Amino acid sequence: MDEQIKAMQAEIEAAAASITDSKEMYLLRKQYLDNKTGKISALMKNMRDLPPEERPAFGKVVNVLKGWALDFFTEQDARLKAIELAQKNAAEQIDVTMPASKHLCGALHPQTLIANELIDIFAGMGFTIFEGPEIENDYYNFTALNTPQDHPARDMQDTFYVSEEFLLRTQTSAGQIRVMENAQPPIKILSPGKVFRSDDDATHSPMFSQMEGLVVDKGITLCDLQGMLDVFAQNIFGENVKTRLRPSYFPFTEPSVEVDVSCFACGGKGCRLCKDTGWIEVLGAGMVNRHVLENCGVDPDVYTGFAFGMGIERIAMLKYGIPNIKMLFESDVRVLEQFRG
Numbered sequence: 042m043d044e045q046i047k048a049m050q051a052e053i054e055a056a057a058a059s060i061t062d063s064k065e066m067y068l069l070r071k072q073y074l075d076n077k078t079g080k081i082s083a084l085m086k087n088m089r090d091l092p093p094e095e096r097p098a099f100g101k102v103v104n105v106l107k108g109w110a111l112d113f114f115t116e117q118d119a120r121l122k123a124i125e126l127a128q129k130n131a132a133e134q135i136d137v138t139m140p141a142s143k144h145l146c147g148a149l150h151p152q153t154l155i156a157n158e159l160i161d162i163f164a165g166m167g168f169t170i171f172e173g174p175e176i177e178n179d180y181y182n183f184t185a186l187n188t189p190q191d192h193p194a195r196d197m198q199d200t201f202y203v204s205e206e207f208l209l210r211t212q213t214s215a216g217q218i219r220v221m222e223n224a225q226p227p228i229k230i231l232s233p234g235k236v237f238r239s240d241d242d243a244t245h246s247p248m249f250s251q252m253e254g255l256v257v258d259k260g261i262t263l264c265d266l267q268g269m270l271d272v273f274a275q276n277i278f279g280e281n282v283k284t285r286l287r288p289s290y291f292p293f294t295e296p297s298v299e300v301d302v303s304c305f306a307c308g309g310k311g312c313r314l315c316k317d318t319g320w321i322e323v324l325g326a327g328m329v330n331r332h333v334l335e336n337c338g339v340d341p342d343v344y345t346g347f348a349f350g351m352g353i354e355r356i357a358m359l360k361y362g363i364p365n366i367k368m369l370f371e372s373d374v375r376v377l378e379q380f381r382g
């Protein structure tokens with residue numbers, strides 16, 4: 042009897058010795074201890090075939106074997122699970138000295154940042170947005186804006202003509218006409234958008250963006266323009282910035298002015314940015330020419346207005362110190378990354 046028990050113990054130990062996985066060990070345990078099919082449970086069932094007087098001793102021995110096997114498998118299970126946990130922990134260990142993996146994350150383009158900032162400033166002063174078409178005809182882009190037939194801007198050298206009739210708008214000023222044709226004053230609109238000119242160097246690009254403004258009402262004067270420009274310049278370039286108007290010429294305004302801001306880099310003392318003048322030119326503006334009002338059915342004896350137009354890339358280049366307009370179109374991540382808010 043004892044022999045049989047010892048042999049089974051040895052058999053279990055030998056089988057367990059080659060097992061390195063707790064799941065396999067569980068299967069081995071079942072082979073011996075499963076209530077229905079286990080080899081030790083089968084021994085118990087064999088007891089019925091023995092003469093009654095031998096049964097108690099046999100039962101005792103089998104119970105000892107069963108107790109031993111239960112302890113043995115519990116120990117084996119704990120041992121293998123400890124090894125498995127150690128292996129899992131080792132595999133999942135994090136080396137905090139390794140460089141972190143980078144998550145590239147997008148940001149708004151400097152052009153968009155400036156456009157949004159401008160829209161915010163003017164929306165705060167009650168302007169609403171009007172977006173005109175990029176393909177215009179000669180009437181809206183030039184004629185209605187009081188541009189003479191022989192004006193150089195109409196030249197093929199400066200303007201991209203799509204056909205005899207249509208062209209790519211050279212200025213957002215065309216939007217002024219579209220707005221005034223459809224609405225009577227009071228008018229207060231801001232018209233941002235792309236414009237196109239046959240022009241290409243470090244500060245000019247064949248496609249760029251402008252922001253046009255138009256205010257028409259009774260009693261609007263040049264002082265209203267200057268007051269609004271001060272709010273704009275101080276918001277964009279800094280609290281201490283001043284504006285100045287210089288006489289200029291645009292066919293659609295009379296008088297016309299070029300607007301300078303005092304240099305925000307040197308405070309007006311003179312530096313590289315302002316070319317030692319203390320002033321930086323930022324936009325064109327003026328009082329809407331009475332012919333333009335008439336062309337749109339607005340009575341110039343009742344209403345007056347001012348208009349202005351600025352290049353958005355120019356404002357972005359000045360504000361962020363970008364030396365070449367192409368940097369705004371190349372999408373070089375090393376450049377764009379510097380504008381992440």
Ligand code: DAH
Binds near residue numbers: 213214291
């Ligand atoms: N359209 C002009 C340009 O592209 C800019 C401009 C100047 C717009 C004066 C205006 C204005 O509305 O009043 O150079």
